Amino acid sequence: MAIVAASFLASNFLRLEEECKMVNESEAEWFHLDVMDGRFVPNISFGIPVIEHIRKATNKVCDVHLMIVEPEKFVEDFKKAGADNISVHIEACPNLHRNIQQIKELGMKAGVAINPHTPVSMLSEVLHEVDIVLVMSVNPGFGAQKFIPHTLEKIKLLRRMIDEKGLNVLIEIDGGVNLDNAASIVAAGADVLVAGNTVFSSNDAQGTIKVLKEVCKVSGI
Numbered sequence: 001m002a003i004v005a006a007s008f009l010a011s012n013f014l015r016l017e018e019e020c021k022m023v024n025e026s027e028a029e030w031f032h033l034d035v036m037d038g039r040f041v042p043n044i045s046f047g048i049p050v051i052e053h054i055r056k057a058t059n060k061v062c063d064v065h066l067m068i069v070e071p072e073k074f075v076e077d078f079k080k081a082g083a084d085n086i087s088v089h090i091e092a093c094p095n096l097h098r099n100i101q102q103i104k105e106l107g108m109k110a111g112v113a114i115n116p117h118t119p120v121s122m123l124s125e126v127l128h129e130v131d132i133v134l135v136m137s138v139n140p141g142f143g144a145q146k147f148i149p150h151t152l153e154k155i156k157l158l159r160r161m162i163d164e165k166g167l168n169v170l171i172e173i174d175g176g177v178n179l180d181n182a183a184s185i186v187a188a189g190a191d192v193l194v195a196g197n198t199v200f201s202s203n204d205a206q207g208t209i210k211v212l213k214e215v216c217k218v219s220g221i
Contacts, residue, residue: 002186002216004209005030005063005172008054009045009194016050019168020057022101027213030061030085032174032194035078040092041141048074048081055082063192065113065174067140068092073100079106087111087134087172088172091121095209100129109174110207116148117141120158130169132192133158137185138175147176151187186216 006028011019023031031054037043055062063212064083068074071088072095078086086103090112091178093099103110111132116139135154138145155171162169172192173185182193195212202208 001213002190003030003154003170003192004212005032005192005194006199006209007032007034007059007174009034010151010196010200012200013046016055017057018052020054020207023209024060025059026209028195028209029061030063030192030201031058032065032067032196033083035068036141040069040089041067043141047079049080051078051083061085063087063172065111067113072102075099075102076106079108083108085109085111085132087113087132089113089115089140090118091115096126098130100126101212104129113140113174114149120154120161120173123158127161127169128167132170132172133162134172135190136175137173140175144180147178147181147185150188151198154183155185155188155190155192174212177212179208179215182212183215 002192007083034045035050036043038044054194061084062082063085063089064078069092086097086108100110105161109131112130112133113134137147137151174194176197177193179196199205199208
């Protein structure tokens with residue numbers, strides 16, 4: 001069954017402790033934490049101090065998605081803040097292999113994120129090195145965007161690449177995931193569903209997370 005990663009970019013930061021408690025008590029396995037620098041993407045979100053506080057509030061996986069340039073300058077600090085996984089963008093890393101090795105040497109799971117316009121074939125030389133491929137299903141920088149339908153074809157192709165190589169790599173989908181498309185996303189080959197607005201805008205966030213899990217289970221996934 002797919003992992004659900006609750007994306008805190010959509011959470012209520014005036015009630016962050018309550019939001020952490022809600023996710024802790026839900027069926028979501030991961031806390032998804034989007035870091036934006038206003039350079040790689042046209043927005044600024046939150047950084048190390050917020051992640052430090054979230055880490056103190058949960059024992060669940062802290063899945064950090066760095067939408068920043070020069071991530072190598074900050075990876076060690078994010079590790080100290082409590083990151084379990086770190087994903088960096090292929091588009092922001094001219095020395096991607098070095099970035100991946102840095103993350104893994106610090107004892108974290110290493111992920112590579114790709115934007116909607118980036119073909120999955122760009123991952124062929126590093127796929128055997130990573131633990132996660134994070135496929136952006138919206139243009140990065142803002143929450144509450146609509147899922148880009150062509151992403152399903154990218155997921156299928158990536159799934160074939162991983163399976164043909166016999167690799168143990170998770171496919172994570174970030175952007176526009178909701179109750180209507182979750183089953184088709186997982187059926188295409190995804191392992192992790194990042195859900196932000198769908199969860200945190202719900203009148204029953206824990207119930208919504210439960211339904212996300214059930215949608216995949218009922219589909220035989």
